[in-house]
Amino acid sequence: MEHCLATADAEVNASFEILSAGTEVALLDSGVLRVEPNTACDTSLVISCGVHGNETAPIEIIRDIVRDVLEEEQKVGQRVLFILGNPWAMQAAKRFTDVNMNRLFAGDWQNYDTALKEVKRAAKLEAFVANFYASEPVTVTRRYHYDLHTAIRGSQRERFAVYPFVPGRALPKNQQAFLARSDIDTVLLQNEEGNTFSSFSSLKYGAESFTLELGQVKPFGENDLKRYNGIDYALRELIAGEPLPAEPKQPVTQFEVCHSIEVTSDQWEFYVPDDALNFTEYEPGTLIWRDGEREYRVGEQPESIVFPNPKVPVGQRAGLMLRVLS
Ligand SMILES: [Zn+2]
Structure with a gap:
């Protein structure tokens, strides 16, 4: 992550590395890292955080997972695209610098001044996700995207997921199981197409996508990461290649608008x-x-x-x- 922040404004030359287990690691851009096992996998997993730069706990969790992948402490059984959404806002410890990035997706960046860094970044992130899904091996049959956030406003329900609207879609049991495993007991089902990052990947690429609200905003270093053990564990299992359980271990309450x-x-x-x-x-x-x-x-x-x-x-x-x- 230090590397990412240091190079927020610099051009990053794509770089590749093969870990000893055969995993291919590609740094595609500042804060965009693709990891692929050399064994057959069935899932393309996009894990993003920092689309709002001051939502630090998810960034710290992903930083640790990436570190463990690179140090080969974390097994890689699926292909994963890790994304730190907004490096400038992360550096400034702000939600965003010019435009709220999580209103720019599903092509809505085209309605803004493309000279703005965040507008350009949203367009690039869409392209990275598109390429990631387009370059899947034939063994891949599942696409997931988890976009991790924390909220400014407190909540009666500490953690909740937002499930983007896609016509005719219902929340599958195995995704309920993922949420339950992440200690998320609440889902808000959206009722119209949105312009968030998770709306983009679900509408355009049929991914099972969620915006995950995991707690309250705190500055870097002040998060009690133990409160995030559930999501950390659930993501690590998925990355390792463990299949999702068929049924949630505890019920997940679904709210409709x-x-x-x-x-x-x-x-x-x-x-x-x-x-x-x-x-x-x-x-x-x-x-x-x-x-x-x-x-x-x-x-x-x-x-x-x-x-x-x-x-x-x-x-x-x-x-x-x-x-x-x-
Ligand atoms: Zn957010």
């Missing part, structure tokens, strides 16, 4: 407090917002809020109301 909150005018009033935690649950009938004659109240079943942010311009999304998928 029942209402997308939108700021509809300057008179629009929001009844959720500024410091509400993600997944705060509201009882049936609770008033959530009002705009003159129009209002939204929780329906017959309790609903939970995520990503509340009323300080957005009129016409934009101010949060999502969820209910447990029945």
Whole structure:
């Protein structure tokens, strides 16, 4: 990682190395490392972190896994593309420098000034992922992508996954098993196509992709990495080539979006407090917002809020109301 940060602005010449076990390691760009076993494998695994530069715990976990791969302490049984998303923001200890990178994928970078570093980077990361999937050996039948994050806002449910919307898709049992093994007991099923990194890989390449929210943002070196043992263990098993279990060891609760909150005018009033935690649950009938004659109240079943942010311009999304998928 030090190498990556030191070279955030420099051109990186692709370099290759063969480890003693025959694993091929290729540094493709600053913070983009491809690792491939010399044995037949069945899965292409993309593991990304640092798309938001100040979300340090996942970066520290991936740094340690990569170190163990290079020192041959970690077995490599599948092909893996490791990505540190935003080296400039990591260096600056900021979420992003010019543009929130996790709104630039699925081609949306084309709507921005391509002179901006993060815009260029999003385009390049899409190309690296595309090439990684395109260069699969014929034995590969599965594509996974886990994009690791931590959140600014606290959550009633410490860890949760966001499953991007792909028409007609349901969350498979073996991915529920991966989440359970990662100590993630909550999944938010998106209801429309998005522009996150995980939306890109699932929409364009049919990968089983997730944005994983693994805890709260802390500066480098201040994370209690023991709280991340679950994801660390689950990723290491996958990289080693262990198959996913068919069934989750504990249940994973799936939430579906029942209402997308939108700021509809300057008179629009929001009844959720500024410091509400993600997944705060509201009882049936609770008033959530009002705009003159129009209002939204929780329906017959309790609903939970995520990503509340009323300080957005009129016409934009101010949060999502969820209910447990029945
Ligand atoms: Zn993030």
